[in-house]
Amino acid sequence: MNDAIFSQIDFGPLKEFLDDDNVTDISYGNNGQIHLKTLDKGVYRIERPEINNSLMEKLAFQCSNVMGKTFNMAHPFLDAESAELRLNFIHDSIATNGISCVIRKTPAKIRLNKDKLIKEQYVTEDLLDFLLTCVEGHCNIIVSGETGSGKTELVKYLASHTKENEKIITIEDTLELHLDKIFPHRDIVAMKTNNIASYSDVLVACMRQNPRWILLSEVRSAEAVTAVRNSISSGHNIISTIHSDSARNVPMRLYSLLESSQDIEQFLKSIHRYVQLAIHVKGYMSKELGRFQREIVEVCEFYVDEDNNAGYNIIYKKGLDGSIHFENPTKYLKEYLGSQGVIIKDDLFISTSNDNNDEVKMETVIDSL
Numbered sequence: 020m021n022d023a024i025f026s027q028i029d030f031g032p033l034k035e036f037l038d039d040d041n042v043t044d045i046s047y048g049n050n051g052q053i054h055l056k057t058l059d060k061g062v063y064r065i066e067r068p069e070i071n072n073s074l075m076e077k078l079a080f081q082c083s084n085v086m087g088k089t090f091n092m093a094h095p096f097l098d099a100e101s102a103e104l105r106l107n108f109i110h111d112s113i114a115t116n117g118i119s120c121v122i123r124k125t126p127a128k129i130r131l132n133k134d135k136l137i138k139e140q141y142v143t144e145d146l147l148d149f150l151l152t153c154v155e156g157h158c159n160i161i162v163s164g165e166t167g168s169g170k171t172e173l174v175k176y177l178a179s180h181t182k183e184n185e186k187i188i189t190i191e192d193t194l195e196l197h198l199d200k201i202f203p204h205r206d207i208v209a210m211k212t213n214n215i216a217s218y219s220d221v222l223v224a225c226m227r228q229n230p231r232w233i234l235l236s237e238v239r240s241a242e243a244v245t246a247v248r249n250s251i252s253s254g255h256n257i258i259s260t261i262h263s264d265s266a267r268n269v270p271m272r273l274y275s276l277l278e279s280s281q282d283i284e285q286f287l288k289s290i291h292r293y294v295q296l297a298i299h300v301k302g303y304m305s306k307e308l309g310r311f312q313r314e315i316v317e318v319c320e321f322y323v324d325e326d327n328n329a330g331y332n333i334i335y336k337k338g339l340d341g342s343i344h345f346e347n348p349t350k351y352l353k354e355y356l357g358s359q360g361v362i363i364k365d366d367l368f369i370s371t372s373n374d375n376n377d378e379v380k381m382e383t384v385i386d387s388l
Contacts, residue, residue, distance in 0.1 A: 024101035050117040061311035127197035131176040156361035158295035163263035168302040169313040170260040191236035218246045235259040241278040251293035266297035266319035291321040291329035322351035
């Protein structure tokens with residue numbers, strides 16, 4: 020770990036895990052319990068008697084000094100953030116079984132590459148090539164999944180395949196993408212929201228910067244949903260993430276985050292019109308592979324047809340039994356890519372499903388969600 024902001028802090032025995040690239044998260048609580056989240060094993064508990072309440076209280080005090088904040092009974096929550104680390108502390112006046120801390124590592128590197136993705140069965144080669152073609156063709160993409168499924172890492176990988184001469188602006192409330200550091204030669208602006216500059220404020224400034232791509236951090240509020248819709252409806256391209264239980268449910272998940280009583284049909288139709296793809300990723304402990312597995316389990320295409328009805332087409336789906344089903348993209352996605360100068364074959368995938376998803380009407384979309 021090489022982090023200038025926290026360079027003077029003594030992490031003690033925790034530094035072992037901070038220096039280990041395999042470790043992504045460290046969780047401390049319950050008077051000495053330590054859980055690690057790693058790339059290959061997922062979450063598991065370790066025993067380190069030297070990592071105790073006293074050590075964590077000392078670490079919190081150092082972090083509060085570095086960040087110019089206060090951490091005590093009157094201010095029981097502390098967030099400390101640097102270029103590659105995020106720390107969150109809860110004071111023992113609130114966490115009654117001892118001080119609690121979570122450390123998340125956000126390194127300025129892309130952990131994924133094509134060989135790794137295919138070798139580790141994260142995605143099939145045909146599907147990966149298709150997704151990169153969609154990035155080349157400026158598709159708006161939302162990556163869904165649970166916490167720890169690897170949404171951010173996939174976004175970083177997809178963003179790394181945007182064209183060198185295309186300006187990128189990232190908008191985050193907590194810095195995780197670090198594309199400006201990964202590609203220092205590119206025209207990339209990293210923006211951070213806070214209690215002074217909201218998503219809406221930052222997005223207005225972003226538009227004036229004339230980006231080709233806007234990468235929004237996780238969509239988890241009404242304001243973020245509005246930012247997504249404003250971005251895509253203004254002709255900019257986005258890649259973003261959201262918590263959802265499937266790719267095809269992304270539009271409804273966006274709607275559920277809205278705080279207004281906006282017409283559901285109008286909203287869903289706008290998302291189906293401007294978001295071309297949703298990708299659902301899953302992380303779980305695989306008994307078959309003997310390690311923690313992250314993989315793409317669903318890719319869904321959205322569109323609005325000639326009759327102004329919203330529809331979707333599940334291009335890829337991996338079943339619970341390991342079976343894989345492909346559907347070729349509809350003419351709507353082909354036409355969109357063609358308008359961007361990217362041509363794909365009619366028989367890109369061999370269809371392995373008998374379902375006809377090419378013409379799903381608005382009523383079916385709403386009912387199924």
